[in-house]
Amino acid sequence: MSLRRIVLRDFVIVQxxxxxxxxxxxxxxxxxxAGKSILIDALQLALGARADSGVVREGAARCEIAAEFDAxxxxxxxxxxxxxxxxxxxxxxRTVDTEGRSxxxxxxxxxxxxxxxxxxxxxxxxxGQHAWQSLTRADAVRALLDGYASIDAxxxxxxxxxxxxxxxxxxxxxxxxGHLRQESERLAxxxxxxxxxxxxVGEWKELNAxxxxxxxxxxxxxxxxxxxxxxxxxxxxxxxxxxxAIAALQAQSHIEPQFTGPLExxxxxxxxxxDSVHSLHQYSRxxxxxxxxxxxxxxxxxxWMSLARRHRRxxxxxxxxxxxxxxxLSQVDQALDLDALQRAERQAWQVLASELKKLSQQRQQAAxxxxxxxxxxxxxxxxxxxxxxxxxxxxEEPQAHGWEQVEFLVAGHAGVTPRPVGKVASGGELxxxxxxxxxxxxxxxxxxxxxxDEVDAGIGGAVAHxxxxxxxxxxxxxxxxxxxxxxxxxxxxxxxxxVSKQRSGQQTVSTVASIAHEDRVRELARMLGGNAASEVSLxxxxxxxxx
Numbered sequence: 001m002s003l004r005r006i007v008l009r010d011f012v013i014v015q016x017x018x019x020x021x022x023x024x025x026x027x028x029x030x031x032x033x034a035g036k037s038i039l040i041d042a043l044q045l046a047l048g049a050r051a052d053s054g055v056v057r058e059g060a061a062r063c064e065i066a067a068e069f070d071a072x073x074x075x076x077x078x079x080x081x082x083x084x085x086x087x088x089x090x091x092x093x094r095t096v097d098t099e100g101r102s103x104x105x106x107x108x109x110x111x112x113x114x115x116x117x118x119x120x121x122x123x124x125x126x127x128g129q130h131a132w133q134s135l136t137r138a139d140a141v142r143a144l145l146d147g148y149a150s151i152d153a154x155x156x157x158x159x160x161x162x163x164x165x166x167x168x169x170x171x172x173x174x175x176x177x178g179h180l181r182q183e184s185e186r187l188a189x190x191x192x193x194x195x196x197x198x199x200x201v202g203e204w205k206e207l208n209a210x211x212x213x214x215x216x217x218x219x220x221x222x223x224x225x226x227x228x229x230x231x232x233x234x235x236x237x238x239x240x241x242x243x244x245a246i247a248a249l250q251a252q253s254h255i256e257p258q259f260t261g262p263l264e265x266x267x268x269x270x271x272x273x274x275d276s277v278h279s280l281h282q283y284s285r286x287x288x289x290x291x292x293x294x295x296x297x298x299x300x301x302x303x304w305m306s307l308a309r310r311h312r313r314x315x316x317x318x319x320x321x322x323x324x325x326x327x328x329l330s331q332v333d334q335a336l337d338l339d340a341l342q343r344a345e346r347q348a349w350q351v352l353a354s355e356l357k358k359l360s361q362q363r364q365q366a367a368x369x370x371x372x373x374x375x376x377x378x379x380x381x382x383x384x385x386x387x388x389x390x391x392x393x394x395x396e397e398p399q400a401h402g403w404e405q406v407e408f409l410v411a412g413h414a415g416v417t418p419r420p421v422g423k424v425a426s427g428g429e430l431x432x433x434x435x436x437x438x439x440x441x442x443x444x445x446x447x448x449x450x451x452x453d454e455v456d457a458g459i460g461g462a463v464a465h466x467x468x469x470x471x472x473x474x475x476x477x478x479x480x481x482x483x484x485x486x487x488x489x490x491x492x493x494x495x496x497x498x499v500s501k502q503r504s505g506q507q508t509v510s511t512v513a514s515i516a517h518e519d520r521v522r523e524l525a526r527m528l529g530g531n532a533a534s535e536v537s538l539x540x541x542x543x544x545x546x547x
Contacts, residue, residue: 002479003124003449004089005068008042010060013501013510025475027490028483028512029523030499035510036483038499040126040453043067046092047124048116053100058507062097072448075122084109090123092116125447127438127455135408135434136422142406145390148441149366156355157400163348170341187329190311191322197303199319207301232277239277242270356403360392363404367392370440377436380470382463385414388433408437432459439470450474452482456489465547468492487527491544496520521545 008017013035030036045051046067056063071079071090079086085107093105094116104111106119135141146153232239246266253259308315334340367390374388389409409418410433421433435455456467468489474480475494484490498515501508515523524541525534 003043003067003069003481005066006039006043006046007064007066008038009064010057011042011063011065012038012055012057013508014038014042014512015057015509017512019497019512019514021479021481022495023475023479024494025472025480025482025492026495026497027493028481028497028499029485029490029527031501031526032485035501036499037453038510039512040451040483043124043451044126045096046094046116047120048104048113051094051096051100051102053096053098055096056098060098062095064093064095066091066093068092069123070448072122075119078118079107082106082115084111090119092119121447123447124449124451126451126453127434135430135437136420138405138407139401141408142401144437144441145363145366145370145406148370149362151359151362151366153359153401156352156359156402159348159352159355160398160400163345163352166341166345166348170338170345173338173341184329184332187325187332191325191329193307193310194318194322194325197300197307197318199304199322201319203319204304204316207297207304210297227276227280231273231280239270239273242266242273246270352398356398359402360404363392363402363406366390367406373440374433374436377439377470378433380463380466381432381436382459382461383412383432383436387411387414387416387418388436389418432463435459435467439474447478449479449481452480452484454483454485456482456484456486460486461488464488465492485527487524487541487544490527491524491541491547496523498523 002023003021005018005020007019008014011017019039028036028039041055042065045055046065069090069092071086071088075090076086087107091105091107094102095104096102102113104113104116106115145151231237246263249259249263249266253263304315304318308318311318311321313321371388371390375386378386378388387410391407391409392404393407394404408421410421411418421430435452438452438455452471456464459467464486465488467486469492471480471482471489472492472494482489482493490496496515497512498519499510499512501510503509521538521541524544525537528537528540528544
């Protein structure tokens, strides 16, 4: 699994490039200014790095970068979840125009920069020429140690977050005790007032309906009786008249069939009149004047209106307001219960302390192992007698990442007390130490492609050859690509890519080509310095390759 192919169109000084890459250890070389790091820059853009219009070749409307990888099996679930096609290869494509606008695709489907960056961690691990700078940052140093030991601090971080929440709640409640007591008393008084009313949701509307019926009981009874009388009780009532009409039509229906329709309608109307009369009689029997109930309703409605005015709310809002105050009082009373908050904080602390202890033990066990591994590698990089130490400093209070600060200490040669990496004077030493750490930690990485971008700056001679051998060893298990200016490193590569720059019309363009045999010998001779075409330089180059 590796980077198979990279395609560039109008990128910086590359007009067109379609480059296939092999597994193992490959190097990119070329004269100063030829653009050796262009491929690395393009790959980083394909993996979601920020871009601007400056990456578009002069005279072009836009640039395009495409990178094809063997698809690692571990990314298949993520691709499916995000809605991308799952195929044997993974194709990342990105364009940037002269306005700085950028678009991206994953396996042919539109993608965001965040999605490209998510994939990057599973595809490529890049070590830049200024990698030593990260060795002075506490977070980067801690991440290196944790990555080396496969330490997962997620559980400790969650426990710390929960403990901090409980602690803040306890501190806030302690500071606000006086205010909370006043709030509790205020809410209790307001709730007691509304308890006298005990309003129910929807009750206000029903009370008004009941009051309307009781207040108008006599008029309602009179209306029911008058309606019943008009429908049934005398010779001119509706029922009597309908009866007469039915009788008249029935007497002649055997002669005129067209009477059947009106006759059926009248019979249906008579049935409805009789049902209505029955309902009105029932209403009259049930309804009676009830001054006591009306007085009670008047009193309740009066109290309801009074409380609504006092609390400046609409009457229909009192029931929900009552429940809201009860909820608020419960929350305030909980905040007043310091014992419960203290118990919760202690329990959260116990969980955190347990997770922190496990995390610290893992780091304490890993620190000496990483120290030994880097120290051993330093001996092969021209730092004989040098020493590397991983120091763990206890913090006064635990943080989300644990209870210790991780610091890298280094001594460049024997007899010197290790000091913080940032205080080491020699830039060459810093570069070699960073390279040693990169080699050690890269062996444990999971990204199938490993890139070193001029991390061998400041070294040479036998040390450079050792660096090349280390990268070649890494290339046995993973694809390794290194941008280098050292012939000793380039000679160790399984594959050699030459970056060159030519004039094309009024513009300068850069090309990349795979070289082998005599072409490779000539490039190594150039890198050795002096006359690249001389037999001495060529012989030296052949010796490097043979070695």
